[in-house]
Amino acid sequence: MRPEELPEIRRLHLFCDMTQASFETLLASSYAQNFPQGLEMIRQGDPADFLHIVLEGSVELFAQWSGRECTMAVLRPVSTFILAATIRDAPYLMSARTLERTRIILVPASDLRAMFRRDTEFAVSVINELAACYRSVVRGAKSLKLRNSRERVASYLLRQSILAGGAASYTLPVEKRLLASYLGMTPENLSRTLRMLEDHGIKVDGARVIITDREKLTALAQPDRLIDGPD
Amino acid sequence: MRPEELPEIRRLHLFCDMTQASFETLLASSYAQNFPQGLEMIRQGDPADFLHIVLEGSVELFAQWSGRECTMAVLRPVSTFILAATIRDAPYLMSARTLERTRIILVPASDLRAMFRRDTEFAVSVINELAACYRSVVRGAKSLKLRNSRERVASYLLRQSILAGGAASYTLPVEKRLLASYLGMTPENLSRTLRMLEDHGIKVDGARVIITDREKLTALAQPDRLIDGPD
């Protein structure tokens, strides 16, 4: 692991409140690894031996069943993933693959579990992180059950604009086929939906999104802080 | 609060490992309340001031958006709910209503947050509980995205049979209209689907489910421990 990476990791919510000694101990037993693009680094069902931290690149979490597959999340630096599985010492519920060349830190699950018994501040951080993850998945489930695909797309586009600082124009952070899967629809349907939404305040050119009428888009998306955040 | 209720609460995963002193302190600041059937005790968006514990009766967690509504979960004794919101000191993401006459314990969120900073074993229990809740919602999201409604119904029926000890016959624990919403479909569609499944190993008579051909039902449901548990 490169020494200049430690401060970045330390800044994560999960690690910023623990003692320096705990942090150093935990990271001392960890190691970094570089993966090429498209590598399936975690297969659902495998035992969860490591907490993963994305340092560079990006990672797709996806799930499979009966020959079907869907994207559950995309992670970018610096963030952790599959914390819950490592804590429960249970099999991964999702698979993970790199979307590009990606650098990952692997923290042994057993060290992690031992650490939050020793460092209360770390335990509190883990609690807060898990609660945040939980709420995030609940939001996703609400979106799936309460909105139709057009509304999900509109909300997503609006939310991305807000994440880009309220910009009227931005580029999609992921491929459209992946976005479709994330939003619970087929690529064809996303393509058609984006087309339809041009009557509702957006213009799409390749990966570029331009919001031409924010009010109209908002009326359709009906953003709700209990689904779309920010929390 | 009745003294005979304390041991039951104490037996919950969330509370069974903390010190007796911590447990007594926490429950001393709590109080019990009885609600009639159909009362909306929590409204989504309200600040989360209390952890709730169902002692008797049953509670439906549901979500609303844009005039629509869907069931997210049904809770029975003895279990806790909306732990995550109380921890984050954030608004509830879901509403809750009683399905029958229900007795609830209310634990002040601030006392809860203070307690897991003082009692490490309690902090560990909270971590485990949250991780379990998180995984449970992820399973639900996987089921929604990867299975069609017929497969969700079949899985549900099979799982209920297993929960009933592998019984070939059992009664549905909830009304069908609620079940439909929980499974992400309309009551009409559930009704038709149950009818169709009579060619796939079940027979339904009112709330009574009889599994006539477990193998056939299993072939359709394709139960998967990474979606249907048990974990």
Place this chain on the structure above:
DNA sequence: CGAGCGGTTGAGGCATGTCAAGAGTTGTGG
């Protein structure tokens, strides 16, 4: 330059939702 892949578009089909009506059940008040 050709293969492969992502994206788009169209045609058609299936799954699911909507609307409406009626049977059965439950709860309530006279």
Place this chain on the structure above:
DNA sequence: CCACAACTCTTGACATGCCTCAACCGCTCG
């Protein structure tokens, strides 16, 4: 105890959202 209202559940007819399949374009990369 009965009458009535309200509600669940079911079924049918119909509409539509979304998926599937297929073809094609444009781009990237070997």
